[in-house]
Amino acid sequence: MSTALKEWPLWEIFVRSKQGLEHKHCGSLHAADAAQALDMARDVYTRRQEGVSIWVVESKAITASNPDEKGELFDPAADKIYRHPTFYDIPDEVGHM
Amino acid sequence: MYTQSFNVPDSPGGKPVPLAPSLEDPVLQAAFDARIDADGRIEPQDWMPEAYRKTLIRQISQHAHSEIVGMLPEGNWISRAPSLKRKAILIAKVQDEGGHGLYLYSAAETLGTSRDQMLEGLHSGRAKYSSIFNYPTLTWADVGVIGWLVDGAAIMNQIPLCRCSYGPYARAMVRVCKEESFHQRQGYEALLEMMTGTEEQKAMVQDAVNRWWWKCLAMFGPPDADSPNSAQGMRWGIKRVSNDELRQKFVDATVPQAKVLGVTLPDRDLKWNEERQHHDYGAIDWDEFWATVNGNGPCNKERLATRVKAHNEGQWVRDAALAHARKQQERKMKEAA
């Protein structure tokens, strides 16, 4: 009798729903390797024509930002309102710009 | 599919017990509470009270187990489906339940457990799953009635969960709900079709309704007065509507559907209450419900043993895939060296 070799690794699945759109995270699954993860993603996450392209990434390869650092990472962007087009007043007669 | 009866503890012994108050960091706790109160979402890397994490793991894994065990009663009729169209629909539906189990196991894995650990809990009999699947599917009409009533009850539960406070669970539920939308309709339509058929077929439908109706009502879980866990679940935003409210909603929605279908719901006390603007219904047999929850229903042992068998007999297949992947990796490294 064989003994268990350990659980299959976990993969994160990204699906592009149609040409021209970005790949979007849609879930995860277990697979022995990347090739199998791709096939399984096709069977699990595109049963209803949800995709035209799939990326798979082993979950442990993802590095995530620390939620405790949310303040220093993201809040400083809040006051840079001059980055947004609505910050600037342009005379109406100029039309669309 | 989902039922609120998940608010029962995994360990044998029956009725739920209230959770101990949190003894953790008061500052973190306050920030967590504030986010919950603001109807915000908790994500995997956020701080969360240990009791919240444990409750979620329990609830999501029980939900996942229910999807997987729930494949069996309907799967029982795939080989005998009476037309090729119905066979295809049923395979697609049972397959969806498997997919839902997979999404949910994945959501639970973000909380620091593994699918193997969760399966171990199921296979050892410690973890609970929805009791509704411990009843047998005796005729083809059961397949239709499960779609109509069991999935119908499930949808009542699942829609509020799309707004649950834990992000990965809420997102999994959005996906589940989207896919689930055909399940109830296909069941109801299959029954409508049978009701245009022979007398035997009509009798088959009525018989299935008679056998499943009370089980479906019990599916929503014990009355609110007997569900001490519910209050904590509501506070945490992982349960949005109470058992009794959902049950009432289900009864009110089902009565007119039964009329269109031409079947009788087997409850003499079922009648419209003008004052409450709801239907009154009879008393549910909670002793029978708890007996089944605690392992002594008609099919508990069969369902569990079937899952254990599939898992154990699949071990060599899973091992082979992993062994091959490792060999391939080694070959690549050798080539590179």
Add this chain to the structure above:
Amino acid sequence: MRAAIDYLLHLADNALVLGQRNAEWCGHGPILEEDIALSNVSLDLIGQARLLYQLVARLKGGNTSEDKLAYFRDAHQFRNYTLLELPHHGPLSGYAHSSMDYGTTIVRNFLYSALMALLWEALEKSADAELAAIAAKSLKEVRYHLRHSRDWLVRLGDGTDESHARAQAAVDHLFPYTAEFWADSPAEEAAIKAGVGVDLQTLKADWNAIVDAAFAEATLQRPTVAGYVPEGKLGRHSEHLGFLLAEMQSLARAHPNGNW
């Protein structure tokens, strides 16, 4: 037209019987991901069977329907390859029971998909436009079935000692049944003559190449085949088809006037 009908039934019965067999795994697969994958294969096959039966029903006219063809013919009227009706385990008599073996499932799906990937491609040029359209649709499906089963064949053959032994046992058990692919049958001959069907002899070298390459990668031995040639496509089956049909057809036959 008669020739076309028997040929179409052969193709349809192949798809239905294998779809029925693969669906037996639904809820019992070795891992959830694979359970879902095999159900997809079954759904494709049942879809193919339905299109083909519908085509036959149109040709026959009267009150024939896809379900009449699937549910109200007996074993001797089924024209599928014997290979496809066998249970998911090693050789056993019809009423003997055993657990399902995933190796058997994979090897069978591989041997059949390798053939159908070639046959559907050739049938895209069938003189029967409707069959050609079904072939075009089925070709995409079977290419994925081949990819799926071949991938697993290699994993099982190359995996552990146990998986290798199981895969080899399944190959030894099933391979002889492929002799039926290359045997003549009146239905095929007539269909070839009418330009509707394809002579499988023209696909044999390609099939051998697909099979040998996969076996080599999977480190599996191809057994030599001699003696008995199965005759399922002539309506003479193994002991197993009777049980498969008895189960599949029981409900429909118990209510012949039912609406489903």
